[in-house]
Amino acid sequence: MVAPCDRPPTELEAGAVAAPHSVLLLPDPSLPELENVDVTSRQARTADGRLATIYIFGSDTLFDSGASTLRSTAVPALSGALASIEQRFAGLPIIVRGHADSVGVAAANQTLSQHRAEAVGAFLQSHGVAASRISTVGLGATVPAAAETSPDGSPSDLGRQLNRRVELVVLSPG
Numbered sequence: 001m002v003a004p005c006d007r008p009p010t011e012l013e014a015g016a017v018a019a020p021h022s023v024l025l026l027p028d029p030s031l032p033e034l035e036n037v038d039v040t041s042r043q044a045r046t047a048d049g050r051l052a053t054i055y056i057f058g059s060d061t062l063f064d065s066g067a068s069t070l071r072s073t074a075v076p077a078l079s080g081a082l083a084s085i086e087q088r089f090a091g092l093p094i095i096v097r098g099h100a101d102s103v104g105v106a107a108a109n110q111t112l113s114q115h116r117a118e119a120v121g122a123f124l125q126s127h128g129v130a131a132s133r134i135s136t137v138g139l140g141a142t143v144p145a146a147a148e149t150s151p152d153g154s155p156s157d158l159g160r161q162l163n164r165r166v167e168l169v170v171l172s173p174g
Contacts, residue, residue: 016158017151019144023054024162033087037080038073050171053089055081059099059116059164068115070123078123085170093133095169096121101160102141102148114138120166 018025026042034041038061042054062074070078085094098117100109117136125131146159 016156016162017147019146022145023056023143023167024145026054029053031084031088033084034080038077039081041084046171050173053170053172055084055168055170057081057120057166057168058161059166060161062120062166063116066112068112068119070119074123078120079127081168082124082127082129085168089170089172091133092170092172093135094124094129095171096124096134096136097143097167097169098136098138099143099145099163099165099167100139100141101163102144103160106140110138110140110142112138113140116166120168124168 023042026044029041029043031041034055038057040056042056044052044054046052057074057077061077062070064071085092096117098113098115098120100113102109114136115138117138121134121136124134141163144159144163145165146156146162148156148159148163150156150159
């Protein structure tokens, strides 16, 4: 959907390395309304030229480990992102993408990521977004943002944490 970023693997923070084509390597539009909430944003162009704005939430902000019920800490982050979307992209469809790390069984990770995407979609709907604007997809561990092993071959807890995320994707024309 979003044009891949062909930059080489890059160190993100505290030794985490971005996965090839990582969403984290896309340009940050620095949306001022997100300064005080726990969400980041990135932008890219789709193959057909539409602008994709991606709001990224760490799963630790939204969910307890292994759970798909939103935590109370999710409300400020989701509300802030929703306010930004409604200000900038009123009426446009929102794709909710759930992601997981690769620890555990792939089928369970895919199911968890789908349930998390659906929980965020339900939050959006309960806060006034028409159901017809929302689509959800669970991607499991198939689209990592960071390498889950450090350059020395040891497990990267930060890489795994960066991969456990939910994204809101808004596509705007040209």
